[in-house]
Amino acid sequence: MSDKLTHSDIEDIMALVEGSSFDQLSLEMGDLKLSLRRSGAGAPVQGSPRPTVATPVPTAPMVTSEQSATAPAASPAQGLTDVPSQMLGTFYHASKPGADPFVSVGTVISPDTVIGIIEVMKLMTSVEAGVSGIVAEITAPDGELVEHGQVLIRVRQD
Amino acid sequence: MPAIKRILIANRGEIAVRVIRTCRALGIETVLAVSEADRDGLGARLATRSVCIGPSRSTDSYLKVGTIIEAALGTQCDAIHPGYGFLSENQALAAACDENDIIFIGPDAVQIEAVGDKLTARQHAIDAKVPLVPGGNVSTPQQAAALASEIGFPLLIKAVSGGGGRGMKRVDRVEGIESMYDLAVSEATAAFGDGRVYMERLVTVGRHVEVQILSDGKTILHVGERDCSVQRRYQKVVEEAPAPCLPTKMRDDILEAALRFSRHIGYRSLGTVEFLVDCERDEFYFLEMNARIQVEHPVTEAISGMDLVAAQIAIAEGQPLTLTQSDIQLKGHSFECRVNAEDISADFRPSPGQVGDVWFPSATGLRVDTHIQSGAMISPHYDSMIAKVITWGETRDIALQRMRDILSICVLDGVKTNIPLHRVILDDDDFIKGGVDTNYLGQLLEKVPANTMTGIGG
Numbered sequence: 001m002s003d004k005l006t007h008s009d010i011e012d013i014m015a016l017v018e019g020s021s022f023d024q025l026s027l028e029m030g031d032l033k034l035s036l037r038r039s040g041a042g043a044p045v046q047g048s049p050r051p052t053v054a055t056p057v058p059t060a061p062m063v064t065s066e067q068s069a070t071a072p073a074a075s076p077a078q079g080l081t082d083v084p085s086q087m088l089g090t091f092y093h094a095s096k097p098g099a100d101p102f103v104s105v106g107t108v109i110s111p112d113t114v115i116g117i118i119e120v121m122k123l124m125t126s127v128e129a130g131v132s133g134i135v136a137e138i139t140a141p142d143g144e145l146v147e148h149g150q151v152l153i154r155v156r157q158d
Numbered sequence: 159m160p161a162i163k164r165i166l167i168a169n170r171g172e173i174a175v176r177v178i179r180t181c182r183a184l185g186i187e188t189v190l191a192v193s194e195a196d197r198d199g200l201g202a203r204l205a206t207r208s209v210c211i212g213p214s215r216s217t218d219s220y221l222k223v224g225t226i227i228e229a230a231l232g233t234q235c236d237a238i239h240p241g242y243g244f245l246s247e248n249q250a251l252a253a254a255c256d257e258n259d260i261i262f263i264g265p266d267a268v269q270i271e272a273v274g275d276k277l278t279a280r281q282h283a284i285d286a287k288v289p290l291v292p293g294g295n296v297s298t299p300q301q302a303a304a305l306a307s308e309i310g311f312p313l314l315i316k317a318v319s320g321g322g323g324r325g326m327k328r329v330d331r332v333e334g335i336e337s338m339y340d341l342a343v344s345e346a347t348a349a350f351g352d353g354r355v356y357m358e359r360l361v362t363v364g365r366h367v368e369v370q371i372l373s374d375g376k377t378i379l380h381v382g383e384r385d386c387s388v389q390r391r392y393q394k395v396v397e398e399a400p401a402p403c404l405p406t407k408m409r410d411d412i413l414e415a416a417l418r419f420s421r422h423i424g425y426r427s428l429g430t431v432e433f434l435v436d437c438e439r440d441e442f443y444f445l446e447m448n449a450r451i452q453v454e455h456p457v458t459e460a461i462s463g464m465d466l467v468a469a470q471i472a473i474a475e476g477q478p479l480t481l482t483q484s485d486i487q488l489k490g491h492s493f494e495c496r497v498n499a500e501d502i503s504a505d506f507r508p509s510p511g512q513v514g515d516v517w518f519p520s521a522t523g524l525r526v527d528t529h530i531q532s533g534a535m536i537s538p539h540y541d542s543m544i545a546k547v548i549t550w551g552e553t554r555d556i557a558l559q560r561m562r563d564i565l566s567i568c569v570l571d572g573v574k575t576n577i578p579l580h581r582v583i584l585d586d587d588d589f590i591k592g593g594v595d596t597n598y599l600g601q602l603l604e605k606v607p608a609n610t611m612t613g614i615g616g
């Protein structure tokens with residue numbers, strides 16, 4: 001390979017990883033970093049394993065996490081998808097005290113399913129799941145502060 | 159008011175670390191509000207805990223009043239320390255703290271308004287008999303000519319709706335003042351839709367001298383003055399205390415004027431009153447009051463032995479000042495160099511990125527306020543100041559020599575910094591002599607082009 005990775009180089013590498021017994025590969029060439037991870041590594045394999053490719057922008061290393069922090073992301077340990085909070089505020093499981101929670105473990109959800117409410121200075125914002133699947137875990141307690149980026153629920157995606 | 163037990167720090171960088179240091183000493187817990195970019199910073203590690211308030215961009219995190227209040231309530235903080243910059247002089251935050259029974263560590267919303275609005279502050283200065291740059295409103299060419307002879311030349315004709323250097327005309331002599339006035343009015347009308355203008359004396363050779371104020375609302379004290387004349391494009395680069403080569407009478411008059419202004423507005427907190435010293439006329443004029451802890455507060459701490467953040471917290475708790483003016487004894491001399499991650503050879507462009515090794519020696523009379531450690535990431539989202547190096551000495555020469563020594567051996571690599579510029583300043587005869595004016599750094603950079611400055615961090 002030359003010192004520039006081409007698309008076909010990456011496909012070759014992905015094929016090598018898929019055929020190997022490794023779950024993860026990190027490669028650094030000059031100022032390019034490539035990391036491959038088998039999705040659901042460490043968990044029972046569901047369907048076909050698809051390595052995720054992340055190629056950070058070489059010149060501006062600190063901007064890479066910007067979009068990803070509040071986007072639903074695979075949490076590899078359990079093969080579940082984390083749904084993080086888009087903002088800091090108080091997280092509520094139900095529309096009012098005593099009402100049924102929006103979702104519970106086992107609820108089937110779609111991306112526009114409301115999973116809770118976040119209050120910031122008396123302003124209520126409903127939180128949508130952003131992914132579809134089955135609620136596997138509710139990680140943020142009712143009525144407590146959640147940080148920006150904190151995981152609210154975990155979802156087993158279809 | 160009850161003693162503060164837990165403070166939310168609504169800031170970042172070195173000032174967050176600085177506030178945490180005092181809170182630890184006072185046994186106060188800290189919650190640091192961090193953006194995504196600062197999650198792994200030194201402040202987050204030193205605070206009792208941190209909460210992520212939003213994305214890196216400060217408009218989405220550090221500048222959100224509601225989020226800051228919510229973070230303080232959700233973590234059971236009794237007070238918010240706003241640091242400097244960001245929301246430190248934001249009336250809405252001070253008012254929201256009040257509504258939510260949170261102590262705002264600063265003056266109240268009314269006082270923030272009194273000093274934050276330039277026209278209001280000017281009126282207060284007039285009422286308090288604090289000198290202002292001579293000038294006034296004019297509405298006819300004849301008035302302009304009459305006022306001009308009072309003010310003297312050079313002077314500026316400024317558009318009331320202008321600002322930031324726009325809508326200004328310089329006038330050097332009385333001949334033709336009427337036509338200059340007419341021209342200024344028509345330009346102001348065309349540019350701002352508002353033809354009102356005023357005239358002001360132009361200070362061509364001035365020094366920036368500011369007074370540290372400490373007040374519980376009843377007892378109003380000063381902690382001496384600082385000289386911040388070494389500036390580049392209105393950004394302070396080197397500060398020192400006390401102001402060198404200032405005649406005793408003028409120093410006393412400036413300190414007294416700062417006390418008078420603070421007393422007039424009933425100021426209660428830590429604050430700074432800024433003045434412009436007119437070197438050619440031996441006069442000084444009120445510029446503004448800053449209702450916050452200042453970046454350059456350590457030079458005052460160095461010569462007074464006081465912890466200004468502790469004093470600020472005590473006042474916010476409602477404790478009366480137990481000091482009198484004669485208890486505040488200023489000793490020796492102190493300098494602060496602001497180390498910025500910037501490429502001085504490329505027009506001082508910010509130079510963010512990952513720092514390599516960072517090392518400052520341990521030395522007598524040295525203090526380094528920084529949030530940067532080896533391998534730290536300097537985010538492009540915030541200002542480029544990465545460290546403040548502060549030295550103290552029994553005399554100005556000793557403090558200056560200590561600063562030279564430290565900046566020649568410290569290590570800060572991986573990013574470009576302005577340390578080479580500091581070293582040129584510290585070796586420059588005019589600076590060594592003391593008492594330079596605000597034109598100084600610009601002139602030095604013409605004499606010694608920045609791209610010829612080399613050395614550590616260059």
